Amino acid sequence: MPLLEINNLVTAFHTPAGRVPAVDGVSLSIERGKTLGLVGESGCGKSVTAMSILRLVAAPGVIEAGEILLRDATGAAVNLVTLAEPRLREVRGGRIGMIFQEPMTSLNPVFTIGDQIAEAVLLHRDVSRAEARGRALEMLELVRIADPKRRLDEYPHQLSGGMRQRVVIAMALACEPDLIIADEPTTALDVTIQAQILDLLADLRQRLGTAILLITHDLGVVAETCDDVAVMYAGRIVEQAPAATIFARPRHPYTIGLLAARPERGGHAGRKAGERATGRLRTIPGMVPAPQNFPAGCRFHPRCAFARLPECAGAMPELREVATGHFVRCPYADALGEPRRLDEPREQIA
Amino acid sequence: MATYLLRRLLLGMLTLVAITFIVYGLARNMPGTPLTVQMGESDPSRKLNPEDQERMKRIYGLDRPWHEGYLRWLGNVVRGDLGRSFSRKQPVTTLIGERIGPTFLVSGTALVLAWLLGVPLGLYASARSGMADERATSLLLYILYSFPTFVAALFLQIVFSVWLRGTAWELPLFGMSDLPADASWAARAADIARHAILPVTCQTYVSLAYDSRFIKANMEEAVRQDYIRTARAKGAGPGRVLFHHAFRNTLIPLVTLLGLSLPGLIGGSVIIEQIFTWPGMGRLFFESIRERDYPTIMGLTLMFSVLTLIGQLLADLLYCLVDPRVSVE
């Protein structure tokens, strides 16, 4: 029984220019204590998916359909989509913690670090202020902040970006949640700090047994830290599988393209896609479609090197299990054939 | 801290000298002098003969060029002497002393009322942002805000002093008190309060509309910030998010607004005091300009400037208090 299970989640923004289905039928699951990497190009709906889980999508965003099941240790599930607000608040920060991309702005500038961590504790635990403060200190020690006693009374602006992100992590973990959602937790940080934060997360997961939903577009990070990977494209999951499987044998053409587009670090399976290994960063030709004009059929078909026309532009392919625990949204995943060169001009498909 | 205050003090002094210099220059170079305005206005036939004019000019010090006059005024101020009013034959300090109380009564009450009502109203508006009741309230406040004070004042006068004349709701048209000076203390206080109702209402509604809109705008800005999302992700409820996390951040601009309202507290509103014939500072200022009463103009200018500077300093100090990112250093 997975800890978190998302089924056919649809989250759309109702803008004056029309409905924007940023998340359009996402299904994925996270096992207890495991790390799931959610990858995909910018704008594919990763953050909106993450925000939907805790119903933090701001207006004009609305969760229109689907269910998000969170299970406790006994296997009893609650649907976060329909859960009443007060109960949902118990989940936020209590059973699910959240880490955001921007450590510089995600802490309140007018409260001390200690107060902000203690608040998370006080909101969920029946403890005194002093106990909450003690817990905040413990958490700062846990996330390995130097001189935690002093930091407790400091304000966010007195801390570096990396330290702030540690504080955010401490806050997210303060109530020992079952799941941490980390939305690009290192993107805004220096490379060396990035590695430290990822190490910290991996270490904490080991020690606390917290499951992690790690959103990133760095496949290197996924390779190092994740048990499972879900690949997202244009508001949908196109492939989910154990990380080892994805890297050894990607099945969806988009995943194949993503892996091939990685900066070369000594041949990964992605090269099988037939692209030249030139050692420089390559990208998948073409543009990510905006939610307002997702193409019909397989949303990847205008960019797919294996596309079969007109079939691929016809019906939307279903996510199907091609091997145990390996889901792919492409009917031709088993017999892709020879890729076409997409970087050369070709006719536009109507 | 001490060096900071010292620096602010020196800077303030320089600012004061600059302001008073400019105002003195402007006042002295306005067409007309106290003599022409005073005499010529009331009765053209009573114009002074040239010798008397020269004599008066010498007495008032108007025979010297204006920059010399400024230096003399400045010298007197340094010795603590604001001079005597030309038109009222009284020391400027006495005049200010008489007027400060009535002005403070009206603007102080209005300020307290405006904040007491404006802060909850602004918070309410931001909490219910976009809902029908909030839109109606905001529209009403906006109309109030864009309504000229003098129109509102005249309207209130017509309603309460003309239409309701003879009823229990009648309110005095103008002035501060109708009772003789020997009336009992309580009776006089009640009478003054009755006279103050309309001016206070007028002065309150403008700041009320402004304050609540200001708070709403700042709350909406704060609510968009990332840390609000963090607070919600922690499990904080809507009330806590709004009043603890967002409002605490809007205190920062609020403190500036409060500092800026300090001079108005003593300065009063020229328009309102004029319409209601309220014997306050705003009206004194207006009259002293009309009468080319240079010492009074300068005394009031100096006082407003000092208050403005104090207000700013106060705002900056409070700023350090509410925003940990700012320190006086």
Ligand SMILES: Nc1ncnc2c1ncn2[C@@H]1O[C@H](COP(=O)(O)OP(=O)(O)OP(=O)(O)O)[C@@H](O)[C@H]1O
């Ligand atoms: N408030 C909004 N109003 C309208 N559209 C929105 C809004 N927020 C997000 N979107 C749309 O939703 C889509 C998905 O956005 P999202 O932030 O989830 O992307 P992402 O995968 O997290 O990308 P990134 O890697 O850049 O963070 C985008 O195409 C964006 O245009």
Ligand code: SF4
């Ligand atoms: S369905 Fe067609 S277009 Fe889509 S990924 Fe598979 S082969 Fe490519």
Ligand SMILES: [Mg+2]
């Ligand atoms: Mg994102």
